[in-house]
Amino acid sequence: MTVGIVGAGPVGLTYAVGLAKKGFGVQVVDIDKNKINSLRGGKVPFYEKGLEEALSQAIILGTIAFWDQWNLDTLPDIWIICVGTPEGKDGRADLRFYKGALSSLVPFLKNQAIVINKSTVPLGTAQMADAFFKTQVPDKKIFVLSNPEFLAQGKSMEDFWDPQRIVIGQGHPEEFVRKSLEEIYGWAKCPFVWTDWNTAELIKYASNAYLATQISFINSIAGICESIGADVTEVAAAMKLDDRIGKKAFLGAGLGYGGSCFSKDIQSLISLGKETGAAVELLEAVDHMNDKQIRRFISKITGALGGDITGKTIAIWGLAFKPHTDDLRSAPSIEIIDSLESLGAKVRAYDPKVGEKILARCPGVRVCSSAGEAASGADCIALCTQWEEFRDVSFEELAASVRSPILVDGRNQFDKELLAGLGWKYISIGR
Numbered sequence: 001m002t003v004g005i006v007g008a009g010p011v012g013l014t015y016a017v018g019l020a021k022k023g024f025g026v027q028v029v030d031i032d033k034n035k036i037n038s039l040r041g042g043k044v045p046f047y048e049k050g051l052e053e054a055l056s057q058a059i060i061l062g063t064i065a066f067w068d069q070w071n072l073d074t075l076p077d078i079w080i081i082c083v084g085t086p087e088g089k090d091g092r093a094d095l096r097f098y099k100g101a102l103s104s105l106v107p108f109l110k111n112q113a114i115v116i117n118k119s120t121v122p123l124g125t126a127q128m129a130d131a132f133f134k135t136q137v138p139d140k141k142i143f144v145l146s147n148p149e150f151l152a153q154g155k156s157m158e159d160f161w162d163p164q165r166i167v168i169g170q171g172h173p174e175e176f177v178r179k180s181l182e183e184i185y186g187w188a189k190c191p192f193v194w195t196d197w198n199t200a201e202l203i204k205y206a207s208n209a210y211l212a213t214q215i216s217f218i219n220s221i222a223g224i225c226e227s228i229g230a231d232v233t234e235v236a237a238a239m240k241l242d243d244r245i246g247k248k249a250f251l252g253a254g255l256g257y258g259g260s261c262f263s264k265d266i267q268s269l270i271s272l273g274k275e276t277g278a279a280v281e282l283l284e285a286v287d288h289m290n291d292k293q294i295r296r297f298i299s300k301i302t303g304a305l306g307g308d309i310t311g312k313t314i315a316i317w318g319l320a321f322k323p324h325t326d327d328l329r330s331a332p333s334i335e336i337i338d339s340l341e342s343l344g345a346k347v348r349a350y351d352p353k354v355g356e357k358i359l360a361r362c363p364g365v366r367v368c369s370s371a372g373e374a375a376s377g378a379d380c381i382a383l384c385t386q387w388e389e390f391r392d393v394s395f396e397e398l399a400a401s402v403r404s405p406i407l408v409d410g411r412n413q414f415d416k417e418l419l420a421g422l423g424w425k426y427i428s429i430g431r
C-alpha cells in the first residue's frame with residue numbers, strides 16, 4: 001500500500017517517517033520548498049526528539065520521497081492530510097491550507113482512494129470534503145475519513161508507535177476502508193474507535209479542551225493556594241491519587257498552556273458554540289484563566305524587583321512552549337518577553353533548542369548559549385520552560401554570578417526550601 005502525506009510539520013513528518021519505516025511507500029508533499037530541500041538532505045528543519053534519526057533510517061530504507069510541488073508521478077492508495085489549521089478570524093479555524101490541499105489532491109486521486117483528515121478540523125469538514133470530491137471527481141469513488149491526531153510534540157515518535165486510541169470517523173462504512181486502515185495502523189495495540197465524521201472531529205476538540213480545562217483549573221486552585229497559604233503541588237499530587245482524576249492528569253500549575261493546538265482548538269469550539277447557541281461559558285473561562293496566568297507571572301517578576309523594572313536585566317530560562325521541541329507557536333515566553341521589554345527591562349534568554357529563532361519574534365533579546373550565561377549579571381531569572389537541564393544548575397554557584405539571587409519559577413520546578421536555604425528569593429506558582 002502506498003501513502004501520500006500532505007504537509008510535513010510535526011504531525012505529517014512523524015507519520016511519513018513512521019510509515020516509511022513500516023515499509024509503506026511514502027510520498028510527502030509540502031508547499032514549503034526550503035522544508036522539502038532540507039528533508040531531502042536528511043535534516044528536519046525544526047526540533048522534535050527522535051525525528052531526525054527516524055528520517056535518516058527512512059531515507060536509507062528508500063521508502064520515502066519528498067515533493068515541493070504537486071507533481072507526483074504515482075498515485076498513492078491513501079492520502080493523509082496534515083496541513084496546519086491555525087486560528088482564523090473570530091476564533092474559527094482557518095481552513096485555507098486545508099482547502100488548498102483538497103484542491104491540489106484532485107488530479108492525484110485514483111479510484112477508491114482513501115483521504116484521511118488528520119489535521120484538526122471543525123465539525124462538518126469531512127462532510128464538506130466528501131461533497132467536494134463528489135463534484136470534482138464524480139467518476140471516482142473517494143473515501144473521506146476523519147482520523148484526528150493525538151500525538152504530543154516533544155514525544156511525537158513515541159506517541160506514533162504507542163498511540164492510546166485511534167479514532168476513525170466514516171461517512172459511509174465500507175469493509176475495504178476498514179481493512180486498509182487496520183493495515184496502515186497494523187502495529188497499534190490500542191482500541192480503535194469507529195464512528196461517524198462529526199463525532200470523530202468532536203472527539204479531538206473535546207480532548208484538547210478537556211486537557212486545557214485541567215490546566216486552567218489547577219491554575220485557578222494555585223491562585224487560591226497563594227491567597228490562603230497552601231501548596232498547589234501537594235494539592236495536585238493528592239488529587240491524582242484518586243482514580244477518577246488519574247495519575248497522569250494535567251494538573252501542573254504554571255504559566256498555562258501554549259503551543260499550536262490548545263488555544264486555537266478552544267477558540268474554535270467557542271466560536272462553534274456561539275454559532276449554534278451551545279453553552280460555551282466554561283471554555284471561555286478556561287481561555288480567560290490562561291491569559292490571566294501570564295499577566296500574574298509578569299506581576300510576580302515586577303513585584304520581586306520592587307515594582308519598577310526599568311533598566312533591570314531579566315534572564316529567561318526556556319522559550320519553547322514546552323520541553324523537547326523548539327516550537328514557539330503561542331509560547332508564553334513571547335508575551336512575557338514583550339511585556340518585560342515594554343516595561344523597560346533588558347531580556348537575555350537561553351533555551352536548549354530555540355536559539356536565535358527567537359529573534360524573528362523578539363529581536364531585542366540577547367540570545368545566550370547556556371543558563372549560566374543568561375543568568376550572569378541578571379537582576380532576576382524567570383523560568384518559562386521546564387527543560388530538565390535547568391534542574392542540574394548549581395544555585396549555590398550561580399548566586400555568585402547574578403546581580404540579585406531572585407528566581408521566578410513559572411513551572412514549579414524547584415524545591416522552595418532548598419533555594420531559600422541558599423539565600424535565593426524564590427517565587428513560584430501557588431506555593
Ligand SMILES: NC(=O)c1ccc[n+]([C@@H]2O[C@H](COP(=O)([O-])OP(=O)(O)OC[C@H]3O[C@@H](n4cnc5c(N)ncnc54)[C@H](O)[C@@H]3O)[C@@H](O)[C@H]2O)c1
Binds near residue numbers: 100101118120153
Ligand atoms: N503539532 C501538534 O502537536 C499536533 C498534534 C495533533 C494534531 N495536530 C493538528 O495537525 C495539523 C498539523 O499540525 P502541524 O503542527 O504538523 O502543522 P504545521 O503547520 O507545523 O505544518 C503543516 C505543513 O503543511 C504545509 N502545507 C500547507 N498547505 C499545504 C498544501 N496545500 N500542500 C502541501 N503542504 C501544505 C505547510 O507548509 C507546513 O509545512 C493541525 O491541524 C494541528 O492542529 C497538531
